[in-house]
Amino acid sequence: VPLMPPSNAAQAERLAGVLADSGARVWLTSSAVAGRLPAHDPVVVVDELTGPGADPVFADPETPAYLQYTSGSTREPAGAVIPHRAIVAACWQGGRAYAVDEGTTCAGWIPFFHDMGLIQLLCLPVFAGGRAVFMSPAEFVHRPRRWLRQLADYPAVFTAAPNFAYDLAADAGAEDGLDLSDVRVALNGAEPVRPATGERFLEVFGPHGFRREAYRPSYGLAEATVYVASAGPEGPRGAVFDREALAQGHAVETVDGQELVSVGRPVGQRVRIVHDGHEQPDGAVGEIWIHGPNVATGYWGRGDATAFGATLDGLDGWLRTGDLGVVHRGDLYVTGRLKDLIVIDGRNFHPQDIEAAAGEAHPAVRRDRVAAFGVTDDDGEGAVVVAEWARGAEADVKEVTRAVLRAVSAEHGLTLRRVHLVPSGGLPRTSSGKVARSAAKARYGGDRG
Incomplete structure (x- = not known):
């Protein structure tokens, strides 16, 4: 464990x-x-x-290798049983998707209790015969530029990090003489990939040799060992969808709407979009289901877990991820969490979309520390945003609150019920650093202050 x-x-x-x-x-x-x-x-x-x-x-491929406990951002922590065959499958998938081989240096700071650090930065280079170079998470958080220096110091680099890390790196800026031309793959995953993040990172580090096609938005989860899908060697793609159509479960491209980043296509497994037990066509939103050798056998001690064992295409053993997604022009887009979906007056709102708008509303808001959730009270259904105050920021609380309200209203046509601005560190987080929405709702959802 x-x-x-x-x-x-x-x-x-x-x-x-x-x-x-x-x-x-x-x-x-x-x-x-x-x-x-x-x-x-x-x-x-x-x-x-x-x-x-x-x-x-000798290890039987079907016997448990370890338990990967989920972060608890969407449920109580549960131990996904990862068998030996799933580790091998995930390493093969990652090696194929990111072209990791014996000449690759896997470098990063993600801790090994996190599935991304354990598989992508530790097991994958062992599987491929490459080299692994590590730094501590604390080193990165305190000095994000050290991560960039690490990437510049080694040849044929593969790295992996969540979205907030690319924001922190872009905020820190580039040092003189930094050369990132030998970074082959920079995986962005483990949390929602925001369009603005990639563009900012490319704007800051493109002049220092970082290639656009090296930036790889990806999707995965602990119950699938780590990897599900990723952008290919052509680099990141995205699309702008009509907000109203997306809220009704359909992806319709438009000029002005909700921009989403594609997480590419799966390797070595089947991915389907399912609604009410039926596979959906391209362009229809539904739950993401996965079937492949990388899928865990279940949760430890919870034989009745409904996430595992679904049937589709005549096959048993499908993993119901709880994530909402859509396939558009062959690419997978993750649109939200099934359980976190906010429904107001029949309209569907995805929390991460509201969080993105609130996070960019004012410099005093820490963009990666925002939680949005639905509430139901005597006034009916509504949405609440809780945002952390950026360290060192000086601004009027009322001004920042108004900025958040305006941004969410302008981008999503939604009037927030409340905005809570809390000190840095005030939002509950999971062990992997994600904002825990359910815990945030429990702490702030009933507060009318």
Whole structure:
């Protein structure tokens, strides 16, 4: 069970929950971390081991390799059972999609308790025979330019990071002499990919050799080990869709509307758009279903989980992702979360679209720390936005609130019920750094202040 050492009370509580759910009996850790762990026996400090240890054991492809606990941004954390064959499949898929081979340097800072760090930055280079270079997440957060220097220092680089990392890097800017011409692939995934992020990153780092086709928006989830789909070697694509049609479940291109980034096409698995148990044609919005060797066998100890085991195309074992999407001109677009969908007066609003508008409304709003959710009270259905105040920002609260209200109204025709501006760090987050909407709703949804 890949886990992070707890550094605060919330992380310690989550760790205790995972331990109780998984039934783990032995700790494997390093000497640097051992002292931070709660009392537990036995503990194996791996960097203090001497000798070869036990003989290798043959692993059946269908036996569990590890449990990947979901981040909890959309549900209580649950351990996806990842069998050995799924690791091999995910590495093959990633190697094929991103052309990772023995000459590739996989470089990054994503921690190994996160599926992206574990598979894309650790297992993939081992599978492909390439090289792996790491830095700590704390180093990146405090000095985003160090990530860019890391990418510039090695040949034939593949890297992977969530959307907010590309925003932080663009905000930090480029150093003189930076050369990113040998970055082959920069994967953007693990959270919604925003159109403005890629354009800003390319604007800042294009003059320093970063090629547009190296930027690869991607889609994946823990229940599929990590990889589902990605942009190809041609680089990022996108489309502008009519907002009203999209809200009614249809993707219709227009000149002025909702811009979405394509997450490309799947490799080594089947992806379908499904509504009411039936596959949908191109252009129709529905739930994303996945079938392939990379799909987990279920959640640990939860045999009745409805996410696994659906039937389609005469095949059992489809994964219902809970994500909404649409296939347009052969490309997959992720439009939102089924459970997070905000419905007001019969219209569908995707939280990440509202969050994107609010995040760009004013410099005092931290663009990657915004939560939008629906509320139902005596006044009917409505939407609420909670946004973190950017560090060091100085602005009038009423001015920022009005800017958020105007931006959401102008882009989505939606009048927000409330806007809460909270201090930096005030929004609850998952272990992987995503804003936890359900926890934000529980904390702020009933607050009329």
